[in-house]
Amino acid sequence: MNESGMQFGIFTVGDVTEDPTTGHTLSEHERITNILTIAQKVEEVGMEVFALGEHHNPPFIPSSPTTMLGYVAAKTENLILSTSTTLITTNDPVKIAEDYAMLQHVADGRVDLMMGRGNTGPVYPWFGKDIREGIPLAIENYALLHRLWTEDVVDWQGRYRTPLQGFTSTPRPLDGVAPFVWHGSIRSPEIAEQAAYYGDGFFANNIFWPKEHYMKLIGYYRQRFEHYGHGTAAQAIVGLGGQAFMAKNSQDAVKQFRPYFDNAPVYGHGPSLEEFTELTPLTVGSPQQVIDRYASMREYFGDYQRQLFLMDHAGLPLKTVLEQLDILGGEVVPALRKEFAKDRPADVPAAPTHASLVQKRVELVETSPANNA
């Protein structure tokens, strides 16, 4: 990190999509190994975070994020491994507690995760859950996960899983500090409220909808963060998604990206590239255009802690993605760090890391009344 207090990185949904310019579709194996290559490239180009989605249906392949992240952990030195998102609704919170605490040990603390509810209807019934219970599942499951990481022995009873008596989740979190948690949501005030209650981070994917929508939700989260006594609204921990495609000459970027945009999963065959880049943070153009667009985000969302970019979807070939990461890490991110460092108030916290959370815990123990007695 740096004076900006910002972490930069990429997040991937892990789609296997036909390259519309060649008609070629990668095998699952090729796509999986490409994602592992991309993750390592993120560190190589000087960014901090690689976040992997979790899906249980084609054309998405990352069903087992900790397996892939464990591999990336072994191949990298400083990269923070994260998720985008971990399904807090359909996974057993006990298994999340175990898997990610294990990953945290394997990666020497370079782990955090982002909770999400998932957006594919059938995944709920496939895992024995009811989508209409999405919010209550996210609330209750996280309440249990939080306890499993902060209390050594847990007695627990809830609505959605079997009760626990005298349960200890192993391994215990590294250095007694749970991985930092972000909560991702695109429309639910309940999730913003939950993030604020725990003093956790809030992440707005900021990709599919106009920024004004996310501004309101983040504003609400900041206000509730302050309400729950974790600091001022400006000190809340905010992360944003984003999306860019670059070439030296902006017209080349548009020409090269257009077929991928037009055929992309989710928004393809809908609005034009021009409409979508105007309405959402997607920026297709020169590196300077991307710098200008993203440097302005703090004006809308306040000073924030984490910026992730979606760079590898819609069938873009590996070579292109790696070139994009070279531009992102080489030109865009260094410029953004400078921009974000300008006039950043000293009391706005830097993005949380394992080291910063350990430090915070030491301070808490030293100042607690029990310790003085």
Added chain:
Amino acid sequence: MTARRIAVISSGLSQPSSTRLLADRLTQAVERRLADAGVELTVDVIELRDLAHDITNNLITGFAAPKLEAALQTITTADGLIAVTPIFTTSYSGLFKSFVDILDPQSLTGMPVLIGATGGTERHSLALDYAIRPLFGYLHAVVVPTSVYAASSDWGSAEGALPERIDRAAGELAALIEQSDRSSQVIDPFALPEGFSPVGGYGAQ
């Protein structure tokens, strides 16, 4: 003087459109009724044809472009709604239904609605009652008892049937609009459900 605001949606595709013509006739009739009752009425007319691309894009991307967002806002915060569609292939037009599909399903709860439809022949008139009325019923809107169907032949008829139906329906809608306070309500987009707890019902144990 009491002030009220209504929204009018017309999903006719041709220009000029008989669907818009019916929508205008219904609107004027409602205006007259409310003027008699001392109510000052603001009218916002929305031609779905002008929003057709944005409506399709919204179906695909899940978000409304600014012009469409403004239209949705205008409609859902009105004191009453006049909704008129041509009848295509036994039912409301696809554009009309696509627009209704992107409305928040809760956003028309309690909304006074007057439904109207146009068609080439009189034989489609029941589509109002078997297709359009249940659609708004599902959304918990309050649809007035009289719906108005105008076939091509109605526009050339000296008989009083169409103007009479328009006037009766307008009277029914005007009475509900007079009582409505929807346009002065402030809606909190962040209102949490009653009893919501960030730790859940059992989580704090």
